[in-house]
Amino acid sequence: RVAYVNGQYVPHGHATVHIEDRGYQFADGVYEVWSVFDGGMADFDGHMTRLHRSLTELRIDIPMSREALTQVLKETIRRNRVKNGIVYLQVTRGTARRDHPFPPPGTPPSVVVTSRSISPLKTDAIAEKGVAVVTTPDIRWGRCDIKTVGLLPNILAKQIAKDRGAYEAWMVDDMGLVTEGSSTNAWIIDEHGKLRTRDTQANILKGCTRTTLLDILKEEGIELEERAFTVEEAKRAKEAFFTAAGAFVMPAVSIDGVKIGNGKPGPVATRLRELYIERGHRDAI
Numbered sequence: 001r002v003a004y005v006n007g008q009y010v011p012h013g014h015a016t017v018h019i020e021d022r023g024y025q026f027a028d029g030v031y032e033v034w035s036v037f038d039g040g041m042a043d044f045d046g047h048m049t050r051l052h053r054s055l056t057e058l059r060i061d062i063p064m065s066r067e068a069l070t071q072v073l074k075e076t077i078r079r080n081r082v083k084n085g086i087v088y089l090q091v092t093r094g095t096a097r098r099d100h101p102f103p104p105p106g107t108p109p110s111v112v113v114t115s116r117s118i119s120p121l122k123t124d125a126i127a128e129k130g131v132a133v134v135t136t137p138d139i140r141w142g143r144c145d146i147k148t149v150g151l152l153p154n155i156l157a158k159q160i161a162k163d164r165g166a167y168e169a170w171m172v173d174d175m176g177l178v179t180e181g182s183s184t185n186a187w188i189i190d191e192h193g194k195l196r197t198r199d200t201q202a203n204i205l206k207g208c209t210r211t212t213l214l215d216i217l218k219e220e221g222i223e224l225e226e227r228a229f230t231v232e233e234a235k236r237a238k239e240a241f242f243t244a245a246g247a248f249v250m251p252a253v254s255i256d257g258v259k260i261g262n263g264k265p266g267p268v269a270t271r272l273r274e275l276y277i278e279r280g281h282r283d284a285i
């Protein structure tokens with residue numbers, strides 16, 4: 001395997017950044033993950049646009065042109081011979097003597113790209129059974145719309161899920177409303193049959209998979225209510241699922257041990273997963 005590190009392709013095992021990289025010391029950086037379908041990236045523009053936004057919001061310099069970055073992403077996928085999997089991009093504010101304020105102007109951002117295969121058979125097998133979700137308080141900051149590498153609360157949430165034998169953790173705000181998953185957006189079909197997901201003005205990440213699903217819903221004539229739901233509503237839901245690059249549309253069959261529907265992936269989640277994957281194959285570049 002190879003990784004791209006600041007202008008060079010290097011063996012993955014020897015790919016390093018400096019100990020005073022601000023990503024390492026301060027989590028002062030952002031990232032994106034694209035799903036790879038047949039060697040191409042899904043939701044390409046969405047992730048690129050969000051990357052640009054994250055960098056701008058944090059006042060990190062744009063490290064290279066969009067065209068050059070696209071080339072690096074494609075080349076990293078190619079060199080790793082990834083047909084299906086993910087490509088990961090991280091940009092930090094660069095390397096400088098440890099000091100909280102931004103480093104001197106002109107300090108180049110660090111750019112790292114890696115890519116790895118994920119067997120579609122494996123993820124499909126997981127999706128066919130559906131997964132368990134647990135809930136945990138959302139202890140994050142007020143800018144969850146920015147995709148930063150500062151993921152400690154997300155990691156702690158995911159580990160709670162793992163410790164309890166679940167696959168994902170849904171985080172819950174002070175009002176008892178689900179914000180999102182540790183690395184996914186959360187959806188339910190509520191007891192009245194309404195498809196619901198939290199609106200993206202409410203301090204969550206605007207998922208690219210979520211955005212594409214909005215398109216698919218329009219095409220399919222499925223109504224969506226962008227309104228947060230409580231844990232109790234989720235437990236009473238007919239269906240539950242979550243979305244992210246890599247997971248696509250993943251059915252949840254229990255929440256905190258409470259069975260959702262008949263305890264099997266619901267028809268809507270299953271259908272939306274198929275449609276999303278179909279579109280991924282079609283649109284990936």
Ligand code: PLP
Nearest residue numbers: 183184185205207208209244245
């Ligand atoms: N919410 C959080 C907190 C995430 O970390 C992610 C993805 O990493 C998502 C949602 C889903 O976003 P996307 O569909 O763009 O992968």
